[in-house]
Amino acid sequence: xxxxxxxxAILAGIFFLIxxxxxxxxxxxxxxxxxxxxxxxxxxKGEKGSADLFTGNAYNIGLVDVDSVFTTAVGNVFFExxxxxxxxxxxxxxxxxxxxxxxxxxxxxxxxxxxxxxDVVKCPPNVRHWHGASPQVGLQQIYIVPNTEKGIVDWQxxxxxxxxxx
Amino acid sequence: xxxxxxxxAILAGIFFLIxxxxxxxxxxxxxxxxxxxxxxxxxxKGEKGSADLFTGNAYNIGLVDVDSVFTTAVGNVFFExxxxxxxxxxxxxxxxxxxxxxxxxxxxxxxxxxxxxxDVVKCPPNVRHWHGASPQVGLQQIYIVPNTEKGIVDWQxxxxxxxxxx
Numbered sequence: 001x002x003x004x005x006x007x008x009a010i011l012a013g014i015f016f017l018i019x020x021x022x023x024x025x026x027x028x029x030x031x032x033x034x035x036x037x038x039x040x041x042x043x044x045k046g047e048k049g050s051a052d053l054f055t056g057n058a059y060n061i062g063l064v065d066v067d068s069v070f071t072t073a074v075g076n077v078f079f080e081x082x083x084x085x086x087x088x089x090x091x092x093x094x095x096x097x098x099x100x101x102x103x104x105x106x107x108x109x110x111x112x113x114x115x116x117x118x119d120v121v122k123c124p125p126n127v128r129h130w131h132g133a134s135p136q137v138g139l140q141q142i143y144i145v146p147n148t149e150k151g152i153v154d155w156q157x158x159x160x161x162x163x164x165x166x
Numbered sequence: 167x168x169x170x171x172x173x174x175a176i177l178a179g180i181f182f183l184i185x186x187x188x189x190x191x192x193x194x195x196x197x198x199x200x201x202x203x204x205x206x207x208x209x210x211k212g213e214k215g216s217a218d219l220f221t222g223n224a225y226n227i228g229l230v231d232v233d234s235v236f237t238t239a240v241g242n243v244f245f246e247x248x249x250x251x252x253x254x255x256x257x258x259x260x261x262x263x264x265x266x267x268x269x270x271x272x273x274x275x276x277x278x279x280x281x282x283x284x285d286v287v288k289c290p291p292n293v294r295h296w297h298g299a300s301p302q303v304g305l306q307q308i309y310i311v312p313n314t315e316k317g318i319v320d321w322q323x324x325x326x327x328x329x330x331x332x
Contacts, residue, residue: 040206042265042266042283042284043284044284063263063286064261064286064288069259069290069291070258070259070261070288070312070313071312071313072238072261072310072312074261074263074286074310092236093235093236095230095236095238095240097229097240097308099208099265100208117208118208118209118210120229120230120240122230122236124235125235142263142308144238144240144310146236146237146238146312146313147236147237147312147313
């Protein structure tokens with residue numbers, strides 16, 4: 001009888017160890033999954049973009065204010081999944097640097113292009129375009145507007161769901 | 167005798183499980199440690215900077231080549247710990263955006279300033295400066311040179327160990 005009890009105790013110990021091991025593995029997998037879904041923020045999120053200029057939740061923070069020496073505006077936009085800018089254009093063009101996530105960029109009349117971490121986009125002066133996140137994953141991007149003495153941005157109408165889903 | 171052998175087998179099994187668990191924990195700790203010391207790369211590392219222009223290991227990748235429309239040069243530099251640029255100046259100034267790590271920036275005649283992830287530095291036109299990593303942690307930075315029609319960069323002498331350690 002004693003032998004049986006100690007045997008049961010040992011088996012219970014083994015079961016406990018296996019469970020503990022598995023539980024650690026599961027926790028690790030959950031942490032890795034969370035990391036993969038969240039973007040690696042470089043800057044504070046900033047202020048929510050106006051519903052007049054953006055569809056969905058987009059947050060903007062200015063990094064370099066316009067002045068007469070650098071004549072350059074720089075900022076960071078974080079688009080939550082599904083969020084995008086209205087159609088707009090820049091008198092001197094715009095450079096986008098994607099620092100994390102996955103999104104879309106479209107120049108009017110051209111196909112939507114998928115943009116992701118590490119991509120760089122140059123949009124020529126006075127060309128209508130929009131940019132934003134993919135439906136599933138957010139987008140984090142730095143924008144650079146050069147030669148601001150020519151103007152910064154001309155905002156236009158919203159990107160419809162039909163245009164976004166094409 | 168049989169009882170002893172099965173007891174030894176069970177104890178060996180327990181020992182194996184404990185070792186396996188510990189080994190997993192150690193591996194996880196090593197991965198987390200490596201993640202903490204390594205910067206979150208956004209772009210490919212690029213090419214090693216010339217020893218004529220940099221002290222230590224610095225890697226540069228161009229993101230936007232100069233053209234007559236955007237008149238802006240953009241690139242990414244990754245400085246390994248201890249690495250720094252030579253003294254240099256820009257005819258139209260330079261904007262630095264720190265995307266990860268910790269480093270230093272100094273405008274000649276001013277104190278060395280510590281720069282880190284999320285910081286933005288504006289260095290005025292024709293002012294001598296240098297930038298690089300801290301001795302312990304690397305630095306990842308995007309540079310923006312505006313108004314390239316005025317020139318891009320004038321390289322000068324190396325930053326001595328005495329200047330770097332001040």
